[in-house]
Amino acid sequence: MSSMQYPPSFYAASANAAPPRPALQGEIETDVCIIGAGYTGLSSALFLLERGFSVCVLEAAKVGFGASGRNGGQIVNSYSRDLDVIERSVGAEQARLLGDMAFEGARIIRERVTRYGINCDLKNGGVFAAITAKQLKHLESQQRLWERYGHTQLELMDQARIRQVVDCDQYVGGLLDVSGGHIHPLNLALGEAAAVESLGGRIHEQSPAIRIERGPSPVVHTAHGKVRAKFVIVAGNAYLGELVPELAAKSMPCGTQVIATEPLGEELARRLLPQDYCVEDCNYLLDYYRLTADKRLIFGGGVVYGARDPANIEAIIRPKMLKAFPQLAQVKIDYAWTGNFLLTLSRLPQMGRLGDNIYYSQGCSGHGVTYTHLAGKVLAEALSGQAERFDAFADLPHYPFPGGRALGAPLTQLGAWYYSLRDRLGF
Structure with missing residues (x-):
């Protein structure tokens, strides 16, 4: 497998130093296997580690390789569809929960930067x-x-x-x-990755997930290893490919x-x-x-x-x-x-669960810097048995694109x- 490096951007050229993170070799066990080391995956990992879970993150290329390390770097509150659209689309209680969370992502970013001393030009x-x-x-x-x-x-x-x-x-x-x-978005991701490792989390770069073996104890397979876990979080977003076909059809x-x-x-x-x-x-x-x-x-x-x-x-x-x-x-x-x-067709994020133990968050629709940080917290809550806020997102309709992606x-x-x-x- 050829090594996937950052595309030539200003962010890659001015990135903070980061240690090499070797590809997964062999079999390991963990509480949670996270697919994707962008903001969603890193935020989930941090909140889970802080709650006492063991965590392994698999990244197909390098930390922040996708949108998390290439975006405009703007901290923008709310969602890609604003709260008035949500109010017209869902019930009052669900709208209240989603509205209460709409400004939380920016606070999470600032808390992370302060707590872990992240140098990202905030x-x-x-x-x-x-x-x-x-x-x-x-x-x-x-x-x-x-x-x-x-x-x-x-x-x-x-x-x-x-x-x-x-x-x-x-x-x-x-x-x-x-x-x-x-912020400097790639440096934020690199700082969060360092925070994950400081809490005992494992990150393997150049380790794309090629198959998820579903069941009571799901197994995520890579080219040279596999991770057996109690839970899986799918956080690949636009770079997930066809790993989970039912998610690809709706984005x-x-x-x-x-x-x-x-x-x-x-x-x-x-x-x-x-x-x-x-x-x-x-x-x-x-x-x-x-x-x-x-x-x-x-x-x-x-x-x-x-x-x-x-x-x-x-x-x-x-x-x-x-x-x-x-x-x-x-x-x-x-x-x-x-x-x-x-x-997504609705321009609202998609969060949910496949079976009992595979969770996902995707489809920020261009509003991802703040939402992804919130998503990590909400997913960690759900895995800990506190599902009210998770359910507020999961109950949003996830529409397939008419005619699939091609049409x-x-x-x-x-x-x-x-x-x-x-x-x-x-x-």
Whole structure:
């Protein structure tokens, strides 16, 4: 088996040092075998170890290889479909439970960073930027909705105010979430992996799971070993492949593209984002950006349904960046990369159980940095016999894509084109 290394991204180039983690060889036994060393798997492992479980994590490539180490690095609260959609879709008690959890993931990240001394360039503050008056009205409603669930660290900004936090003339206003923020995502994953090992957890890289032997004591097989466990947590998300066919049928990997500029220098960086907040706009196919610790601008956007890698990422994303910041026309792009996230038809995450002892969480639909950290806590609770919060997620409907992934990708792309057109026309 050839070794799978990180794709060439700014994050990989600036990653903290990490020890080698050898592939699994032979047979081991553990309480919980976790498939995937991204945020979901690492968060689950930490919460389980803190509860006294023994844990082994199997990673097909390297810690944080997937979306956890390639994303935009933004800490964004709630879910990809917001709480008003959930309220209309489920009963009052289920909506209350999901609403109470919507802002927990960001608190978990900060607690982990503090408790385990993780160096991941954590900064506070995130902005939702409105391009149209209709989007600003939606942000007003979002503020009232979130405050109804006790989340009050919000400031509605008019056009003059948002120009104080981002030097872009596209926006008519915005919503500042002080509890939002941004991080170096790969370094967060590496720090969490080190925390897992400090508590006695085992992580094996270059160890893709090739088969799950189901039964009273499930066994996860790799090419050169196997793990016998009491429980299995499937946390592969967009990189799970066909290991669990019933999960693959209800989700679709999608690619998103990111670029990182050369260092801008302190003066230019401070002009663009004076408070060093991260920003995402309110379009259906949104753009997002932030500064790195060394004052590069990371800018991402775009979706490729079905997760095909585009031939020229810079050609897709650079025009979006220049539309927001024409003053960067002469700035060089040092890095361009893509990564996959997992989309569900409802845009809500999927959490559940297969049989009595195989648990899963997947389908963050582009909202994964906070949700995955919450998911780890909820899964650990469920394995410990506290299933109320797990059931609130598990009871959400998990729809299959019409026609499967092959037909679902073009249909979803058509729908996205429609909503993108509405954005451009201001509807």
